Amino acid sequence: MNLPHRTSSLVGRGPELAELAGLVTRSRLVSLVGAAGCGKTRLAIEVARTVADRFPDGVWFVDLTAAGDAVTVLSTVVSALGFAPADTDRPAEALRAHLRDRRALLVLDNCEQVLDPVADLVDDWLSGAPPLTVLATSRAPLEVGGERLHRLGPLALPEGDDDVTASPAVALLLDRLAAAGADREDLGLLSAVVRIASAVDGVPLALELAAARARAFSLDEIAHQVTADPSSLARSGRGSDHHRTVRAAIEQSYALLPADEAELHRAASVLPGPFTVAAAGAVLGGPDTGPRPARSPRTWSPAWCTTRCWSRSDRRGPAAPRASPSSPPCAVTRRTRPARTPPRCAAAATSGRPR
Ligand SMILES: Nc1ncnc2c1ncn2[C@@H]1O[C@H](COP(=O)(O)OP(=O)(O)OP(=O)(O)O)[C@@H](O)[C@H]1O
Numbered sequence: 001m002n003l004p005h006r007t008s009s010l011v012g013r014g015p016e017l018a019e020l021a022g023l024v025t026r027s028r029l030v031s032l033v034g035a036a037g038c039g040k041t042r043l044a045i046e047v048a049r050t051v052a053d054r055f056p057d058g059v060w061f062v063d064l065t066a067a068g069d070a071v072t073v074l075s076t077v078v079s080a081l082g083f084a085p086a087d088t089d090r091p092a093e094a095l096r097a098h099l100r101d102r103r104a105l106l107v108l109d110n111c112e113q114v115l116d117p118v119a120d121l122v123d124d125w126l127s128g129a130p131p132l133t134v135l136a137t138s139r140a141p142l143e144v145g146g147e148r149l150h151r152l153g154p155l156a157l158p159e160g161d162d163d164v165t166a167s168p169a170v171a172l173l174l175d176r177l178a179a180a181g182a183d184r185e186d187l188g189l190l191s192a193v194v195r196i197a198s199a200v201d202g203v204p205l206a207l208e209l210a211a212a213r214a215r216a217f218s219l220d221e222i223a224h225q226v227t228a229d230p231s232s233l234a235r236s237g238r239g240s241d242h243h244r245t246v247r248a249a250i251e252q253s254y255a256l257l258p259a260d261e262a263e264l265h266r267a268a269s270v271l272p273g274p275f276t277v278a279a280a281g282a283v284l285g286g287p288d289t290g291p292r293p294a295r296s297p298r299t300w301s302p303a304w305c306t307t308r309c310w311s312r313s314d315r316r317g318p319a320a321p322r323a324s325p326s327s328p329p330c331a332v333t334r335r336t337r338p339a340r341t342p343p344r345c346a347a348a349a350t351s352g353r354p355r
């Protein structure tokens, strides 16, 4: 098994883990899709660990965060597999031959910025390497024939009169607060904990970054800070730049959007929560004026959760959409090339993404 070490406990995700474990044993390509920081990589590693014994030729983790094109995608896969192609002039063919008879699971992590090269490679493998299974994590689908999508949202927040500590978002926050050395008496202040978890919409990345502030601030202070501006959450100290700040994670997704979808998201950022097609149509100026979302409010939530962090902090009241390409955020990305598989319906045509 070639998977990254877990340095902290997995919180919640029991149903998702069970469903994904079933999917990867039945399907050859499963894509775990969701907004920045919602826990795709963490869950994919857990899924791979759970199903490892069903893949006698191994489970491999390929971190594509730093890959930028077809060449670096291929070289990242080759080096993650520890494979030295004999034919160095044709590494893709050599890799396909290497994978041909292997009953292995490849986790391709963080594919969003290299969707086209990853899709080409996976398409090639799946037609030439029948026993191979791929689990991809990405902020947008690969759109390869046979892909099974699993959309991942943030961790659930407390509802109604439920015991708040039963909520996975609160449980993760409490766990990370304790790890950061939060004052024990402070941890009894569940109302502040719930305020923090709700201010960041239960997004695990933001929960962890908020918890790290307990080294210097009380829970009340953190709650006040994240309510005012959740996008300012940042990681200090050593480690990779991926996830260093919430703002950077969202900006990266926004930068991957084509112009029409970036425009849509600038306009939609005035909406304070999940929205209907009708509400978006109203904001965008009516049925014939540009792109609009084709999703139900429920399926918009994962994207919205990070969008809202920005719209809250950057908006001064119901502001007009802004023109700067680096301004408001979006957690949904799409590739620009046409889908390989014919769409089944209007919603499928967008793969759940706005057009
Ligand atoms: N269910 C969970 N339990 C515990 N920690 C979690 C959970 N989900 C996510 N995390 C932690 O939250 C942080 C962000 O998660 P992760 O890296 O998996 O997000 P992601 O969706 O892959 O983000 P990105 O789109 O930026 O790659 C990580 O430190 C991860 O370990």
Ligand SMILES: [Mg+2]
Pocket (backbone or CB within 6 Å): 040, 041, 042, 109, 110, 137
């Ligand atoms: Mg990830």
